[in-house]
Amino acid sequence: MLRLAPGEGRAYGLAGATVAALTLLLVALGPRLSLGSTFMVYVLVVIGVALRLGSRPAVAAAVAASLLIDLCFVEPRGRLTIADPSEWLALLTFLVTALVVGQLTASLRAQAAAAEQRERETSALAEASWSVASQVDRDRALAAVLERLAPVSGAVAAAVIVRERDGALTALAAAGDRGALPDLTLDTVHRVVNVVINDGLGVAWTLDRRHWDKALELPSAGLSWLPLINESRVLGVLCLARPGAGPPDEPVRRVVESLANHAGVVLARENLARLEAETRALAEVDRLKTALLSMVSHDFRSPLAAIKASATGLMQDGEPLDSPTVREMLAGINSEVDRLNRMVENILALSRLEAGAWQPRVEPTPVAEVVGAALEGLSKADNARVAVRLAPDLDLVACDPVQMAQVLHNLIENALKYTSGEIEVAAEADESAVRLSVADRGPGLPPELSGEMFEPFVRARHLRESAVPGVGLGLTICRGLVEAHGGTLSALPRHGGGTVFEVRLPHATGDRS
Amino acid sequence: MKILVVDDETQIRRALRVGLERHGHVVVEAADGEAGLDAFAEHSPELVVLDLAMPRLDGLGVCRELRGWSAVPIIVLSVRDDERDKIAALDAGADDYLTKPFSLDELLARMRAVVRRVELGRADEPAVLNVGDLTLDFARHRVTRAGEELHLTPIEFDLLRYLALHAERVVTHRQLLSKVWGEEWAEDTHTLRVHISNLRNKIEHDPARPRHLRTEPRVGYRFVSGE
Numbered sequence: 001m002l003r004l005a006p007g008e009g010r011a012y013g014l015a016g017a018t019v020a021a022l023t024l025l026l027v028a029l030g031p032r033l034s035l036g037s038t039f040m041v042y043v044l045v046v047i048g049v050a051l052r053l054g055s056r057p058a059v060a061a062a063v064a065a066s067l068l069i070d071l072c073f074v075e076p077r078g079r080l081t082i083a084d085p086s087e088w089l090a091l092l093t094f095l096v097t098a099l100v101v102g103q104l105t106a107s108l109r110a111q112a113a114a115a116e117q118r119e120r121e122t123s124a125l126a127e128a129s130w131s132v133a134s135q136v137d138r139d140r141a142l143a144a145v146l147e148r149l150a151p152v153s154g155a156v157a158a159a160v161i162v163r164e165r166d167g168a169l170t171a172l173a174a175a176g177d178r179g180a181l182p183d184l185t186l187d188t189v190h191r192v193v194n195v196v197i198n199d200g201l202g203v204a205w206t207l208d209r210r211h212w213d214k215a216l217e218l219p220s221a222g223l224s225w226l227p228l229i230n231e232s233r234v235l236g237v238l239c240l241a242r243p244g245a246g247p248p249d250e251p252v253r254r255v256v257e258s259l260a261n262h263a264g265v266v267l268a269r270e271n272l273a274r275l276e277a278e279t280r281a282l283a284e285v286d287r288l289k290t291a292l293l294s295m296v297s298h299d300f301r302s303p304l305a306a307i308k309a310s311a312t313g314l315m316q317d318g319e320p321l322d323s324p325t326v327r328e329m330l331a332g333i334n335s336e337v338d339r340l341n342r343m344v345e346n347i348l349a350l351s352r353l354e355a356g357a358w359q360p361r362v363e364p365t366p367v368a369e370v371v372g373a374a375l376e377g378l379s380k381a382d383n384a385r386v387a388v389r390l391a392p393d394l395d396l397v398a399c400d401p402v403q404m405a406q407v408l409h410n411l412i413e414n415a416l417k418y419t420s421g422e423i424e425v426a427a428e429a430d431e432s433a434v435r436l437s438v439a440d441r442g443p444g445l446p447p448e449l450s451g452e453m454f455e456p457f458v459r460a461r462h463l464r465e466s467a468v469p470g471v472g473l474g475l476t477i478c479r480g481l482v483e484a485h486g487g488t489l490s491a492l493p494r495h496g497g498g499t500v501f502e503v504r505l506p507h508a509t510g511d512r513s
Numbered sequence: 514m515k516i517l518v519v520d521d522e523t524q525i526r527r528a529l530r531v532g533l534e535r536h537g538h539v540v541v542e543a544a545d546g547e548a549g550l551d552a553f554a555e556h557s558p559e560l561v562v563l564d565l566a567m568p569r570l571d572g573l574g575v576c577r578e579l580r581g582w583s584a585v586p587i588i589v590l591s592v593r594d595d596e597r598d599k600i601a602a603l604d605a606g607a608d609d610y611l612t613k614p615f616s617l618d619e620l621l622a623r624m625r626a627v628v629r630r631v632e633l634g635r636a637d638e639p640a641v642l643n644v645g646d647l648t649l650d651f652a653r654h655r656v657t658r659a660g661e662e663l664h665l666t667p668i669e670f671d672l673l674r675y676l677a678l679h680a681e682r683v684v685t686h687r688q689l690l691s692k693v694w695g696e697e698w699a700e701d702t703h704t705l706r707v708h709i710s711n712l713r714n715k716i717e718h719d720p721a722r723p724r725h726l727r728t729e730p731r732v733g734y735r736f737v738s739g740e
Contacts (some may be wrong), residue, residue, distance in 0.1 A: 195608045334616070341614055366710035371721045373728045401706070402730040447563045 010058070015049045015057035015062055023068045027472040038073055040092045040508040046098045050105035058102030063263045066095045114251075117152075120253040124148040128262045138270040142173035145263045147177070148238070153248065156180050156240040160228065161193060169193055172236070180241035182223060185440070187509045206247060221286055224248075226260050230268035238263060285354065292347065299343065303336040309344055310336075346473040349406075353480040360400035360484050363386045367394045367434065370401055374408035374425075382416050391428040397505055404479045404505075407489075408436060410474040413502045415440040419498070433487070441498040445491060454479040454489070478503075514628070515539045517547045517558035519549035520590065521574065529562065532617040546570025558585065563607070565591040566615060573602050578607035583707060586627040588620070589639065594682055595729045602614045603685045603732070610732075611682065626681030642677055644738035649677055668693065669712045676726065676736035685733040699712065709734060 005345045013420045022045050026038060033041070042065040050058035067080070068093060081352075082088050131144030145159045157176030161169050161184065169184040192203055205227040213513035228236040238260050248256065310329040314321070321329075350478040368390060375383060397404075408425070415423040419442030426437050454475050475489075478501075482489040487505040494500045516538050518529050523544075539695065541556045544548040548567045561579065566573035572589055579585065580592040587607045601611050608627040611620060642649040646659045654670055655714050656663045664674065671693045676684060692700040698704070713720040727735045 006593060255679055337614065363706070365706060368713065368720050369706060369710055369728060372713075373724055373730060377725065383722070388719075396707070401728075405728075405730065 001170045002419055011053040011057045015053055016059040018045060018049060019064045019068060020059050021441055023072055023270045027072055034072060035090065035425060036067065038491055039090070039097075042069065043098050043101060044095065046102045047105050050102040050362055050486050051109055051171070054109065055103055055106030059099060060104050062095060062102050065098060066091060069094065070211070078101070093163050105249070117251055120152055121251065124152045125258055125262075131260050131459055131510055133265055138266055139173050143175060145266065146173055146175035147395035148258050149238075149256065151254055153240060153242065153257075155224075155240040155242045159239045160236055161239055162265075162267070163193060163197060176241070180222075180243065181239060186255040193237050196225045196227050196237045200227045200229060200234050201230075204247070219377055226257065228260055228264040228267055230261075230264040233268075235267035300340065305334050307337045327508055330402070331502070343473075346477060349477050350473050353477060353484070354467045358403075358481075358484065360403050360481070362398050362485065363401055364396035365401040365404070367397050367436070369409060370397070370399065370436070371427060373405035373426060374412060377409065378416075385422050386412060386415060387424045389424060389426040391426075394427060394429055394434070395507075397429075397434040398507070399485055399505055400481075404436075404503075407478045407481050407503060408438070410478050411438040411503075414438075415499075415501070416473055418442055429507075435504040435508050436505070439494050439498060439500040439513065441494070441496075445499055446498065514560060515541065515550065515556060515558045515625075517541045517543065517552055517556065517561045518560065519543045519546065519552075519567070519572070520564035521545055522564070525564070525590075529617075529620070532620075533534070534654065536621065546572065546575045549575050553579065553583075553585075555739055560588045560628065562620070563587055563589045564601075564695055565589055565602060571598075573598055573605060575604050576605045576607050586624075586629070586631050588623050588627060590615070600685055600704060600732055603683065604687055608682060608737045611708075621680075630679060644680065644736075647725070649674065656716070663715050665712070668708055669715070672708060672712055673716065676734060677738075680738045681733045683729050683733055687733075688738060689733065 019042075021416060022041065026033065046065060048056055049061040070076060070080055070082065074087050074091065082091065093235045106357055125148075126146045129146045131148075132141050133428045135144055136140035142160045146160065149155060157174065157177065157178060157180040159171045159174040159181050161171050164170055167190075169190065171181070171184060174181060196203055205224045206227055220243065222241055224240040224242060224247075226238040226240070227234045238256075240256070254349070257266055310333045314326065314329055349358075371390065373386060375386060375388070378386070412423065412425060415438050421438040421441045423438060423440045426435075426439070479489045482503050482505070485505055487503060489501065490502050492500045516533055518526055518533075518540055519542075520526050520529075521544055526542045526544070530542065533540050541552050541558055541694075543552040545567050549561075550565065550570070552558075561648060563572045563575055567575075567667065570578075576587055581589065587605045589602045589610045590600075590613055591597065591610060592613050608630065609623050611623060621622060638651065640650070640652045641711075642651070648657045650656070654664055656670065656673065672689065675692050686694065686702045686705055687699045690701055690705055694701070694704070709726060710720075713723050714728050716725060717723045725737055727737055729735055
């Protein structure tokens with residue numbers, strides 16, 4: 001049974017109409033043309049039909065022309081019978097000639113079209129390869145592949161869809177008319193994508209319906225789904241919107257599947273890059289862990305030893321201790337516990353920073369509030385050593401108020417710890433940034449420390465045997481927090497002796513209301 | 514005073530019992546949330562000290578449950594990290610919080626503050642409140658510092674009044690915003706920060722070292738009446 005492809009009915013109609021129009025023209029002209037010339041004119045028309053409309057309409061045109069010639073130009077006219085046997089032969093010759101010439105012409109046309117299609121495919125593949133190789137960004141590379149897809153596949157829109165860890169679907173890239181693409185939240189879409197990912201086979205793509213029946217109730221007609229495979233793992237799904245088109249023919253399938261492979265390569269490359277980043281992060285965590293362990297063994301032991309000694313001393317039988325001694329030992333335990341608590345807090349802060357889990361919650365904040373919060377929690381004696389100088393015209397500063405207060409607090413504590421005189425906390429602004437500074441009149445920074453002062457555990461290395469308590473995480477945390485704000489933290493020699501730690505926070509861009 | 518201590522750590526419960534009993538309080542202990550609710554029903558304590566992280570019904574759940582039918586003062590205990598739980602507990606009706614590790618002195622101070630607050634709440638709102646060198650005249654909407662009148666905007670006055678009436682107690686951003694501005698402003702912490710800053714400039718001698726209007730990082734503010 002002959003089935004008409006879409007548009008083929010129109011081709012037959014056009015072929016018939018052309019032949020009929022020619023016949024009307026020739027009849028109107030009257031018997032001025034010989035039968036031989038009439039045949040030639042019809043052959044020309046059949047060639048034209050073959051060129052424009054293809055082989056089957058050309059056959060139809062040849063047959064229709066034979067019949068019409070018989071009816072209109074061969075005696076007796078108006079009837080299919082033929083009086084002169086030689087005209088039989090002429091008509092038969094015409095039919096064979098028209099058929100053969102028509103088929104040859106149509107096959108030439110098909111070859112030219114195939115060559116053109118191959119050319120398009122080759123150039124699409126070459127361009128896609130180039131995009132994949134030259135475009136580092138995943139989404140842009142995918143978009144470039146999708147752009148090439150539309151002209152060779154007849155798709156009006158295409159998208160690359162991946163399934164996230166939580167099962168949600170995301171379109172990483174899309175091209176063409178987005179309205180033709182499916183809604184990724186629909187249940188049916190989920191079902192189709194899951195079938196494609198789990199089975200690694202296309203849905204509504206090949207003629208083999210067995211597979212797509214699993215993904216029943218396709219959300220809308222005209223969508224095709226292909227797996228994006230790399231090294232036998234399905235990394236995503238290519239969705240093509242080809243409304244009105246049936247399953248594609250072999251050449252289209254070939255080129256689309258090649259392009260899908262390109263998209264698969266892009267996804268695989270992204271996965272590799274992520275894996276590499278994770279490995280690097282793990283190595284860094286490992287380094288920190290080692291440093292942390294060595295620190296725990298040194299710095300944690302001393303407060304623990306002090307607590308243990310005091311507690312067991314208090315528990316001893318024998319001569320009862322006088323009450324000032326008891327108080328003194330208890331106060332010792334208390335302050336060692338505070339010290340341990342601070343260390344634990346610093347380590348927690350550092351690990352959150354390193355894990356990138358401590359995003360600042362930036363909001364426009366009055367500078368005085370940051371400074372006030374930083375000073376809170378200092379003892380009365382320490383507070384008396386701090387002079388505060390805030391420029392009167394200070395605007396709001398864009399920062400996370402809690403984190404910035406912690407930065408300032410750490411810097412102030414640091415200055416109080418390493419020096420004995422008064423320290424100055426100041427805030428002022430210039431055109432580009434707000435500057436918060438903590439200045440002391442201490443001995444200044446040892447030159448050998450300046451390069452690595454903000455590295456974790458530096459104090460543990462350089463001052464391990466010193467009498468000043470602390471772990472050397474404070475400055476690392478400060479730097480991490482300030483950098484998370486897009487600012488800088490630096491230590492500079494102070495004019496007239498001492499050190500200034502300066503935080504520069506860029507002004508918030510845009511709305512500062 | 515009869516105090517219910519709900520905490521899953523035996524050492525903490527023991528230390529609190531010893532410390533609180535030395536100050537003349539009676540202590541009832543419970544080791545998890547469910548047991549805490551049972552003990553509350555059985556002993557009707559006058560104050561609850563409640564750990565947030567507990568097995569079988571956590572502190573937040575206990576807090577919500579208790580607030581369904583009791584106005585008993587509740588102080589929650591938490592570790593530094595669980596700010597969100599802390600704020601949730603305060604918004605669910607807890608009266609104050611303490612961050613572990615804490616000293617017994619801090620706990621006693623918090624207890625005194627919440628109990629005083631509850632007693633104040635029973636009486637009518639005072640017409641005039643004296644804190645430090647500040648005098649708040651609620652009837653006439655006037656604030657004076659050492660006799661000198663301060664010019665506060667109506668919003669600043671409402672803020673100060675709410676904080677002063679809840680003196681010594683932490684008030685969350687959400688509570689302040691919804692009480693002073695209205696429920697639909699409850700997330701607008703930025704506005705709050707700016708007004709608090711202006712208020713500090715007016716009522717504090719040294720706004721960078723506020724004596725009265727203290728910041729509780731990430732949680733809210735605490736009005737401290739004196740030192």
